[in-house]
Amino acid sequence: MSDLDDFTDFDPDDADEDDADSGAGPETVDATTDGATGETGGSDGGDRDDTGGFESVDVAPRGADSGIGVVSATEGLRISEDGDETELRAYVTVRNRSAVRIGKYLLVPYPDGERLFCRITALEYAQEFRADDATEIHARRAMRQEGIDEQDFKFVATLEPVAVLYRDESEARSGPDGRAAEPRDGALKRRMTDRVPKPETPVREATDTGEIKTGLKIPDDGVFLGHLAVGGERVRTAADPPTIDYRLNDDYSDGDPLVFRHTLVAGGTGSGKTHTAKNALRQYLAEDRTYPVADGARDVPPCLVMFDPQDEYAQLHDDNPDIDREFRRRLDREGIAHGGIDDTVAFVPRVAGASYANSDHRAEQVEFTVPFSMVYDNPWLIASSGLNGNQYDALTYLLDRFRREAGADGTYEGFTSFLDDPALREELDETGRVHEATFDAVKRRALGFGGVFDQDARPITDQVHEFVRSGGVSVVPTYHINDSRATTTVVLALASLLVDQKLSNDPAYPRIEETPLILGLDEAHNFLAEADSVQGEQVIGRFTEAAKQGRKERLGLFLITQDPQDIAEPVFKQINSTVVLNLGDEDAISAVNIPANLERKVPYMEKGQMVVYSPDNSDPVELVGLSNCLTNHE
16 A cells, blocks of 8 residues: 555455455454463452453542643743743643633632632643644544544643632621621632642632632622623623623722723724713713712712713613613613613704704703803813914913903904904004014904804803703713814813813802713814814813812713824823723724733724723723613614
């Protein structure tokens, strides 16, 4: 047989006949006769069964397999402060190999009861025996088999230590008042990895909710974002419900609530960004969610002010008709707030040439206008064309002078008439106060806002009491405004009103100061981009200061964007919780600054899958959001 193809012509029956003819067959030995002595039975004359065969022996293994495999020290076993020098691997048994995935969480016990909580970071096959399987014979044989024989290969998982889990016995022996408590296990806690496990220690999958939450430092209570997942599949446990809920810390026991340390939701078109944002914001408006104000004298529900360029968030008012009774029961069981928020009002900016008409929600609609008087404290509102520093100083001086002449009720029309006075231009140039070229530049850039200020509606400054309501949602839709400059002016005017009052030592509107406030900004990159003008510098500076003081003033920024790379770095650095959905742009993925192992997953995530990076809340994790929106979402 000079070629492997000869095996196809081989007939074992023909071979047996040839052997019989030649007398070359194997020697036949009676099964009941000892080949050496000719005696029947065993050499010791022991018992045998009724058929004359050998006594049967039970070879079933004692006990049962526990776990997916064992710690292997074949290539070294090392725990190091330097993660690159850590060497921790586990041999996975054949029957468990199909279920093992990168990212799964495992537990390795120590002899004293502590456990090493770790994560699979790599999987590999290695040869069990010294053999070459890259040959024609091996390949052809494998191609003719129905299954794959893994017995000749080792399957090895590389593990990344996350934490050591242990029981704090001190908490088990004393009650909350310091007296002895009933005997019980200590509280499960975690610490940094400081021990190496023993070789051949069984490794099992982490399936206990408490162990997984402790290992990843996930709070038991707080604002629900989604369910823990690995590779897009929810992590399952033996508990009821079997999923593991991920929550953001929302009390003061472990630092400030993360809502006041700011959140960013980043995702591309079709990633489920708005769906995810609505579900998260709905949790902040849960009936029992309150925050202390006035030095802790009382607890107050927060107010959500949402700037909405796509006219979607007023739907927070309405229930989702697709949520059935069984799904509601599941939500209630997990403590997830759902259903429309009755106290949702759409505050519609009145802008010349724009009309708002929406049938996608049933929220109350209230019109308002931006009074020109707001520009006195925020000159940059009419510097959107990009004044330089010298021109901005001139604008500030002109506004101050106009205010002295026209009073606090001065209008935009009155200001433009004020700038049209040639005698004023000449006076300022002759006195050296404002050069005539600078005056002309300010005048040109201050024009074009006539459709924004002082329209036929009630000023927003007269509606602050209705605009900021504890437990309420105020949505500011801007989809109906076609002029981008007008949109930017409206959004920044209202946002600056809220931020300024929160930061002021002498606020004009106590309602804003005394109400916990969540400031939501969709398409945030359009308003908080890197500064390229005086206006940009003022906006970024104001929001950066607001972000820094947010914890103290009960002000939380909730930013939503598909272009996180365009948000100014000073603001971005104040964000504590980042929720990342599918992003296809490399610059956007790099900008969100999540760990590399999760960053690689972002372009491949399906709708509703997300990565959460919140260092003060938990380890970085992958989540799957709810399939249904908790309020109406069309």
